[in-house]
Amino acid sequence: MNPIIQRIRDHIVxxxxxxxxxxxxxxxxxxxxxxxxLKHGVGSAMEEIGLxxxxxxxxxxxxxxxGSVVKELLGKVLPILRQTGRDMFRGKVVIGTVxxxxxxxxxxxxxSFLLGAGFEVVDLGVDVPAGRFVDAVSEGGxxxxxxxxxxxxxxxxxxxxxxxxxxxxxxxxVKVLVGGHAVTEGYAKEVGADSYGAxxxxxxxxxxxxxxx
Amino acid sequence: MVVNEGFAERxxxxxxxxxxxxxxxxxxxxxxxxxxxxxxxAGVPYENYYKDRKVMLExxxxxxxxxxxxxxxxxxxxxxxxxxxLGAEIYWGVDGTPWAKPFIKSIEDVEGLNVPDPYRDGxxxxxxxxxxxxxxxxxxxxxxxxxxxxxxxTLASLLRxxxxxxxxxxxxxxxxxxxxxxCTETSKAWLRVQAEAAPDINxxxxxxxMAAYLNPKLFRELxxxxxxxxxxxxxxxxxxxxxxxxxxxxxxxxxxxxVEVFHIGYEVDLVDAKRRVGDRICFMGNLSPLEVLRDGDxxxxxxxxxxxxxxxxxxxxxxxxxxxxxxEGTPPENIDAMIETAEDTPIPSPS
Numbered sequence: 001m002n003p004i005i006q007r008i009r010d011h012i013v014x015x016x017x018x019x020x021x022x023x024x025x026x027x028x029x030x031x032x033x034x035x036x037x038l039k040h041g042v043g044s045a046m047e048e049i050g051l052x053x054x055x056x057x058x059x060x061x062x063x064x065x066x067g068s069v070v071k072e073l074l075g076k077v078l079p080i081l082r083q084t085g086r087d088m089f090r091g092k093v094v095i096g097t098v099x100x101x102x103x104x105x106x107x108x109x110x111x112s113f114l115l116g117a118g119f120e121v122v123d124l125g126v127d128v129p130a131g132r133f134v135d136a137v138s139e140g141g142x143x144x145x146x147x148x149x150x151x152x153x154x155x156x157x158x159x160x161x162x163x164x165x166x167x168x169x170x171x172x173x174v175k176v177l178v179g180g181h182a183v184t185e186g187y188a189k190e191v192g193a194d195s196y197g198a199x200x201x202x203x204x205x206x207x208x209x210x211x212x213x
Numbered sequence: 214m215v216v217n218e219g220f221a222e223r224x225x226x227x228x229x230x231x232x233x234x235x236x237x238x239x240x241x242x243x244x245x246x247x248x249x250x251x252x253x254x255a256g257v258p259y260e261n262y263y264k265d266r267k268v269m270l271e272x273x274x275x276x277x278x279x280x281x282x283x284x285x286x287x288x289x290x291x292x293x294x295x296x297x298x299l300g301a302e303i304y305w306g307v308d309g310t311p312w313a314k315p316f317i318k319s320i321e322d323v324e325g326l327n328v329p330d331p332y333r334d335g336x337x338x339x340x341x342x343x344x345x346x347x348x349x350x351x352x353x354x355x356x357x358x359x360x361x362x363x364x365x366x367t368l369a370s371l372l373r374x375x376x377x378x379x380x381x382x383x384x385x386x387x388x389x390x391x392x393x394x395x396c397t398e399t400s401k402a403w404l405r406v407q408a409e410a411a412p413d414i415n416x417x418x419x420x421x422x423m424a425a426y427l428n429p430k431l432f433r434e435l436x437x438x439x440x441x442x443x444x445x446x447x448x449x450x451x452x453x454x455x456x457x458x459x460x461x462x463x464x465x466x467x468x469x470x471x472v473e474v475f476h477i478g479y480e481v482d483l484v485d486a487k488r489r490v491g492d493r494i495c496f497m498g499n500l501s502p503l504e505v506l507r508d509g510d511x512x513x514x515x516x517x518x519x520x521x522x523x524x525x526x527x528x529x530x531x532x533x534x535x536x537x538x539x540x541e542g543t544p545p546e547n548i549d550a551m552i553e554t555a556e557d558t559p560i561p562s563p564s
Contacts, residue, residue, distance in 0.1 A: 015383060017383075017384065056462065058428070059427065059428040059429075059462060060425075060426035060427075061382065061383075061427050061428050061431055062428060064376055064379040065379065068376075068380050100306035101306070102306075102312055102314070102315075104375060104376050105375045105379070105426070127306075151310075152541060153249045153259065153306070153308040153310055154306065154308055156308075181458075182503070184503050184504055184508070186504070186508060187503075187508075
């Protein structure tokens, strides 16, 4: 692996925001291909963070900080990629925490794993009404609508959003992925979602499967 | 039906025995409920439940009567109380439950944050008034619980936003610690008011799900000393903790923090937990509130309850309960199955 890519990867895995930022700046000055920075630097680092989480070596605090590092790096890299006009995303995800629920951690973690895995992500934030999911899909297009829900009291908001996608004629054009503390695999099926993600790494695996692997 | 008159009293004795790590004749059981379950059970919109103390009390008493006097009554304002006193706006969600809107936009703003006066700030005085109202209304036979606080990690997250707070721990540790200290002082001040108002309660409860999101090093350095500080301020009470997130990685540290009774989440392997710290912590849990209690049937609930009792109840240190709070829509007969199994299942000697 190119040593500068290796450095980017290592700094992200070690949650070193400044070190990772400097390494990316250096790589850009060296005209390293952005695709390589994203795939072998950022993507590989998020895979390693996910593995460490699954092995019990990293915890939510590390997932959030790792996600923050990645988000910041992508802020530097993606505008340049967009200027080149190249589209290297494996799919587009519109994500949000459902209406009535202000929890952001699960959504933030899933977002950073999706970004690391090469998805384009439109993050609608928290407390997102069904209509905003519909508008985002209708205006910008999407392959997947991902919804996070931590409160059992706001579970009905998932069903409302699925229904709103149906009634606006968009349901057949997108896959629906759901997760969060209040959601079970059974509930996901019951409410008409296509898949359920148990955590960040699992959500990425499911998103990839939803788009045909 | 094996539950009969005097069950609540017998159960309370069993609970005290279990907390002392002695083997009771049967495993004690608790029906852990909060606003959403209670309001839904009583058929009342959540908002009416939270905003009208008369409705709140009536709903809580209805649940208490239905479940053999196992549940308590208390001023229930969700997680928003302490945050409101520190300056957060209360957000009444579409579902009608109160939540606090994070308002500390920059961690530097912590410099201007002060410990609130529980008799003056936010919704805390409302909670005191509701306690007094409940106390007057229910008479001496019903205990009114008034002894809980939101723990420092969760309160800091409510004020700052969870993601931002976790980032602060890495990027601006000094101010993040200051925020945690203000939250801890707030918890202590609020608990002192409750302890003075309700001297008949023999425990204090910290609710702190967010703490489980921290790695062991951060927990040891930042949260453990603050739990000790809170618990040590109330040396004559039992020290309870509610955290229904995945907290397996913190069990030894929680024991060191002084936790005596732990209402623990359903995702934690309780057999492993008891092996590791069962001599110091009494576990309350941990049937899955969704997959077993809400979505299962009586047979499934009884089978899972029996399994927990048979594996965990010997030598005390175990209270059968949901691993979290009962979800709204949980069938009452499933709760009955949990209670009846506790009353019906002998505690075997360990093999």
